[in-house]
Amino acid sequence: MDKRDLVVVGAGPAGMAAAISAFESGVKDILLLERDQYLGGILNQCIHPGFGLHYFKEDLTGPEYADRFMKKIQTLPEIEISLRSFAVNLTKGKVLIYLKPGEMRQVKAKALIMATGCRERTREMVHIPGTRPAGIYSAGLAQKMINLEGLLPGKEIVIVGSGDIGLIMARRFTLEGAKVKAVIEIQKETSGLIRNVVQCLEDFDIPLYFRHKISKLYGKDRVEKVEVTAVDTGSRFELTCDTVLISVGLIPENELIEMAGVKIAGEVNKTSLPGLFVCGNSYKVYDLVDWVTRDSAKAGEAAAEYLRDLK
Amino acid sequence: MKKKITCIDCPQGCQLEVDVENGYVVGLSGNKCPKGEVYAKQEIENPMRILASTVLTRALNIKMVPVRTSRPIPKSKLFEAIEEIKKIRLSRPVHVGDVIAPNFLGLGVDLISTRDAI
Numbered sequence: 001m002d003k004r005d006l007v008v009v010g011a012g013p014a015g016m017a018a019a020i021s022a023f024e025s026g027v028k029d030i031l032l033l034e035r036d037q038y039l040g041g042i043l044n045q046c047i048h049p050g051f052g053l054h055y056f057k058e059d060l061t062g063p064e065y066a067d068r069f070m071k072k073i074q075t076l077p078e079i080e081i082s083l084r085s086f087a088v089n090l091t092k093g094k095v096l097i098y099l100k101p102g103e104m105r106q107v108k109a110k111a112l113i114m115a116t117g118c119r120e121r122t123r124e125m126v127h128i129p130g131t132r133p134a135g136i137y138s139a140g141l142a143q144k145m146i147n148l149e150g151l152l153p154g155k156e157i158v159i160v161g162s163g164d165i166g167l168i169m170a171r172r173f174t175l176e177g178a179k180v181k182a183v184i185e186i187q188k189e190t191s192g193l194i195r196n197v198v199q200c201l202e203d204f205d206i207p208l209y210f211r212h213k214i215s216k217l218y219g220k221d222r223v224e225k226v227e228v229t230a231v232d233t234g235s236r237f238e239l240t241c242d243t244v245l246i247s248v249g250l251i252p253e254n255e256l257i258e259m260a261g262v263k264i265a266g267e268v269n270k271t272s273l274p275g276l277f278v279c280g281n282s283y284k285v286y287d288l289v290d291w292v293t294r295d296s297a298k299a300g301e302a303a304a305e306y307l308r309d310l311k
Numbered sequence: 312m313k314k315k316i317t318c319i320d321c322p323q324g325c326q327l328e329v330d331v332e333n334g335y336v337v338g339l340s341g342n343k344c345p346k347g348e349v350y351a352k353q354e355i356e357n358p359m360r361i362l363a364s365t366v367l368t369r370a371l372n373i374k375m376v377p378v379r380t381s382r383p384i385p386k387s388k389l390f391e392a393i394e395e396i397k398k399i400r401l402s403r404p405v406h407v408g409d410v411i412a413p414n415f416l417g418l419g420v421d422l423i424s425t426r427d428a429i
Contacts, residue, residue: 047379
């Protein structure tokens with residue numbers, strides 16, 4: 001079994017910031033695991049600007065923001081990067097099992113930082129009645145298809161939820177030539193940033209319906225239309241569409257921590273197991289990556305301090 | 312003509328009511344600070360946006376290279392710009408910040424790569 005001072009799971013903004021700050025705080029034996037074939041995590045598909053205004057005092061796109069950390073990590077031989085590495089099991093003894101193409105590896109870590117990000121909430125979690133045709137995507141999946149794979153998932157779009165990813169995708173679909181019919185939000189205000197409402201919806205005259213929900217979804221093989229209901233009055237209308245995007249929030253992805261029987265503690269980045277830390281969106285859902293970087297750097301420092309105290 | 316816009320200079324998001332005549336701002340209310348005035352003037356008289364999109368590659372390690380304009384361009388040019396971006400095929404390696412199309416659409420801004428592609 002491989003032995004490491006520090007293993008960081010996830011090389012998105014949180015994992016990269018944590019690994020760099022742990023190194024800068026004195027940790028010289030770090031393994032950074034990433035399941036994708038690139039560093040950067042979700043930033044790679046967030047091609048729009050608006051990142052780094054606080055941390056770098058510059059307006060960067062997601063890939064540019066990620067690049068700053070990737071370039072830094074690549075100059076540090078003390079941080080070993082392992083791509084296409086998927087963590088599947090974690091124990092209280094800090095033994096982590098991960099899969100790489102064609103092999104399974106085990107590593108025993110003195111300290112661990114989990115930076116595994118979020119999953120998107122799905123249609124099932126918001127209970128949209130109706131059929132189950134093709135054409136229903138989570139907003140982040142549609143973002144990946146367009147921005148990384150060059151595929152346009154549909155031409156006539158209805159977006160459920162006015163969180164930032166949904167707003168960003170309304171603009172992205174519009175620019176790519178699709179027609180975004182509406183954004184449907186059950187709350188009375190958006191959970192997204194004001195600049196996104198202005199630059200992603202108002203710029204393109206895309207209607208945003210507050211206190212509305214999709215009450216039924218129609219379509220046999222492919223989505224054909226949705227019925228929209230005003231939750232206060234019960235009045236209804238229909239929108240034809242071939243695609244429905246679900247943008248109704250994110251859930252921290254903490255299966256590995258739970259598997260080890262460990263709980264996330266109240267204090268930032270801490271868990272019930274000393275030496276096991278959690279940071280970024282897997283600790284809590286952040287609205288700005290700048291704060292992910294700031295807080296994850298603290299996780300790196302905390303891990304370094306823990307390792308110093310062990311000696 | 313009265314027009315309602317949201318100032319996005321800071322997260323307060325003041326609701327501005329702007330008096331517009333012939334495309335120019337002649338009156339303003341609702342702003343809590345002087346930045347609102349600058350924002351309203353720019354936004355009504357010449358709104359500008361950074362455009363971000365992707366360019367299709369040939370024989371590089373990623374299929375789509377993300378790109379953006381080096382500075383904001385007029386909002387009215389967004390769709391023309393995106394059509395132009397769709398025509399580009401990139402087969403040479405690029406690094407973050409490399410120019411993909413200089414003086415893009417004659418607008419005095421460059422189209423730049425926002426990710427390495429090799």
